[in-house]
Structure formats: structure tokens, C-alpha cells
Amino acid sequence: MALAGMQAELTNWTKSTRSSCYVYRAKDINDITHAQEYAREQRLSVIPHGAGHSYTDAALNTGGVVIDLTPMHRILSWDPVQGIMRVEPGVTMQELIMASWKDGWWPPVTPSTPDVTLGGCAAMNINGRNAWKCGPFGAYVLALDVLLPSGEMLTLSPERDDQLFHAFIGGLGLLGMITSLTLQLQRISSGCVTAHRRSAPSLGELLAMFAEEAPGSDYLEAWIDGFATGRQLGRGHITSAKLGVAAGDGCPPSPLPKLAIPTRVEMPIVSLFAGVTRPALLPMVHVVNRLNYGWHNRRQTPVGAARLLYPYTFWPPAAFTWYQATFPEGVETFQAFVPGPDAKELFEQVLSYSQQQGHIPLWCVIKQHRGDPFLLSYQVDGFSLELNYQRTHQNAQGLSHMLQRMVAMVIESGGRFYLAKDRFQTGEQYRQSVGGDAVDAFLRLKQRYDPELLLQSDLYRRLFEPYLR
Ligand SMILES: Cc1cc2nc3c(=O)[nH]c(=O)nc-3n(C[C@H](O)[C@H](O)[C@H](O)COP(=O)(O)OP(=O)(O)OC[C@H]3O[C@@H](n4cnc5c(N)ncnc54)[C@H](O)[C@@H]3O)c2cc1C
Incomplete structure (x- = not known):
């Protein structure tokens, strides 16, 4: 049995939360069952853990057991004709891509990192830059095998177990462990997207561009300058991309980049650069944002340029090295999902409030979304605004206080938050x-399938426990 049962200090991905847990690495269903039995004997709760890339307390269980499912990473079957793959939950997005791209298939919904596990993607029901068009990850899950706390195994599908299936997707690991997923992938005709960028001098104009660009796009995302104020508040640019390339444009069949600089050379340089620039980070980002906006404003690219799909989709490894070296005390993220008609006013309100409080977001992203049929859905017909702040020993308290206030402003106006990226909401x-x-x-299902409340996380105790009757 590969159960180490080590007491370990875990953090969320942004390093804003720490948690002391007993970590078990499970390499098969037997290991999960043994870990659950052990936890029961010790009167401890249990939570599954994927790659630990959530920014919150979703995969943390202070004082309890965390079952690391990353060793369960076998691809169980692959049908290159239909694009249907069955995987264990610890298979990462990267492993899925490596197994499918050569046959002309690609994951229909991706985050900005390929290192997440597919079990974690289903349990969070992640969204991508095509959320307004394709919906969330769960829309492409054809079936799930799940292990209930009772030890019973079930196979769930939207046709057979509509209610439980739609609760397990986005169910935060609180109803049971996903032990395998059957996924429908998306056909791609080449390894490229054709992308173009348009700048907008204000938030209102930027949001209007989403409607203009949506009909001809597969992916849409906007960057905004968090430093801009007054009439330029929310200025930025939108990047619109379509899968494939125009006829005649050469595009390699592989969506993967060729490694120009070996990682072992690049990483120390990036770390050194991050260390030198850290003390002047805020003024530096201010200047970079001005240049970024100015450059793209002058150099609009209405005609699309071919870009490889993989580096278009995912941040490069160097970005993560820079992130880790630049933010030793972590990052705080705020991502609000707001109905379309309220988005402009509410986004302007939170951006202005944040600036007045003296906290400037270092990078800010807007995406478009639509509602979906999953029980704990966080997506709405509208937009999300993501703001990312440097967290330091000095600003941590003031920043938390401000973010709590911003969360309240959004919820009072009918907005929602994504539980992979919000750690401030109350129950x-x-x-x-x-x-x-x-x-x-959701809690009725929890009482039915987990009556002894074996499955718990720090997030569960924060948001759900107070309402369990
Ligand atoms: C750099 C970066 C960029 C990101 N970009 C995006 C983005 O663009 N869009 C987006 O939606 N998200 C994004 N995320 C968030 C990320 O996609 C989600 O947090 C995802 O859940 C992480 O997967 P994981 O394997 O790390 O899961 P973990 O963080 O380990 O776990 C997430 C949840 O899933 C549960 N879980 C894990 N495995 C199982 C299982 N087998 N059965 C049942 N429950 C399970 C856990 O208990 C926990 O509640 C990003 C994260 C990072 C770090």
C-alpha cells in the first residue's frame, strides 16, 4: 500500500493559506479505501487532492487527511476516431494533450496551466477562454466513476444520474472521489490559432468588443491596465483567436513549441531577474502596462497572426518561475462573475475602490461566460473580472479587508465567485x-451519500457546515 500518511504542511497555489494535514498518496482505489478506513478509525475527515493548483482552501483539510490522487495517472482508453478518452483522475491536462494531439484532438476546456489534474478540473468545473461559447469542463464529461464514502462505486452520466452527475461536477470533492473520467475531446485541424488584438480606451468600449468579436472567435480574453484611472479606467485590449489558420498560411501540425532556450538556462536567469526587480515591482508594472497599452493601441492587428496553440493556451514555465520568485509571500486573487448588464458599472466600482484603497492589481483579466446546468454553478450570462495583487507581510491585513469588502459589493449586486479562486466569501x-x-x-445529497461527513475540507467548513441541518 502506497500510503505514506505523512504529516505535512500544505499551501494553496497562491501561498496565501497554509494547512497542516496528513497526506496519503493513493495509487489505486484500494489505497483510497484504506486511507478512508484509517481516517474513520482516527475520527478524521478526508479530502481528495489533485495537483493543488486551486488558489483557495478547497483541497486543504487542516488536522485531517488529504488523499493525493496524482499517482493515479493512467490513460485507461483512447478512441482516436471519436476523440473519447477514459482516464484516471490524476492524469494531467499535459498528459492528455501528449496522448491526443497527434491524432488531431485537443481538450475543449483548458485553464492557463497544463499541470492541473483532470479530477481537479471536474471537481472545480473549470472554465476557459471559450466559456461563453463552449461552457465549462463538465460539459465534455461523458461519464464519471466515483467512490462514495460508503465504499460503493457508481458510474454517473448526464443521461443516467442527472442530479448526482450535475452535483459531482463542481462538487469540490465533497460527495465522493472521482476515480475515472470519460471525456469528449475537440477536433483540431492544425496546431495553430489565428489571433488578433484590438485596444479599447475604456472599460465600456472593451466590453462592447466582446459582442463584436464573439461570432468569429473560438477564444476571447481581455487584459486591462489596473493603473489606469478616470476616463481611461479599465482600458486594455482584447485578444480574439480562431482555431486553425487561413488557407495558404503555413502552420506546423504540432501545437507544441520548440524549446529555443533550454529550461535549465532560462530558469536561473528568470529567478535572478525577479529577485532584482522585486523591490520596484509596482512602478515597473505601471511602466510596462503603459507601454503595453500604447504599443497595442498604435499597432492594432485586425488581420490575424498564426500562433501555436499550446503557447497561446498556457503560460510558459518561465512565467511560473518568475511568479514563485517574485511573490514569496503569495498573491491574492479576486475573480467576480457578474451578469452582462451590470458588468461595466460593477467592474468600474471595484477597480476605483481598489485604487482608492491604495491596492493596485498587477494583472487583470476579463472573460465572457454563460450559465450552465451544474448544481453549484458559478458562471452567469455575463463577464468575469480577475484582479491579482501582490501579497506582502505589510499589506496582507489591509488587502484582505479590502477584498472582503469587494466580495460583498459584488454579491449584493447579484454576482458570484469561483471557489478555485475566492477564499473570502462567508457561508x-x-x-x-x-x-x-x-x-x-447539495447538502441533501451530502447527507444522503456522506451521512457521517467523512469528506470535508477547510472550504467545506467555511461555506457549507454552518448550513447543514
Ligand atoms: C496558473 C493557474 C492558472 C489557472 N487558470 C485557470 C483558468 O483559466 N480557469 C479555471 O477555471 N481555473 C484556473 N485555474 C484553477 C485550476 O484550474 C483549478 O483550481 C483546478 O481545480 C486545479 O486542479 P488540481 O488538480 O490542482 O485540483 P486541486 O486544486 O488539487 O483540487 C481542486 C478541488 O478538486 C477536488 N478534487 C481533486 N481531485 C478530485 C477527485 N479525483 N475526485 C473528487 N474531487 C477531487 C479537491 O478536493 C478540491 O476541492 C488556474 C490555476 C493556476 C495555478
């Missing part, structure tokens, strides 16, 4: 945002 706010009926329905 009461969560109920208000996703609806008391949805939370009650």
Missing part, C-alpha cells in the same frame, strides 16, 4: 450568491 454570502435552494439541494 452566508455563498448562499446568497449561488442561491439557498442550490446549496440546500
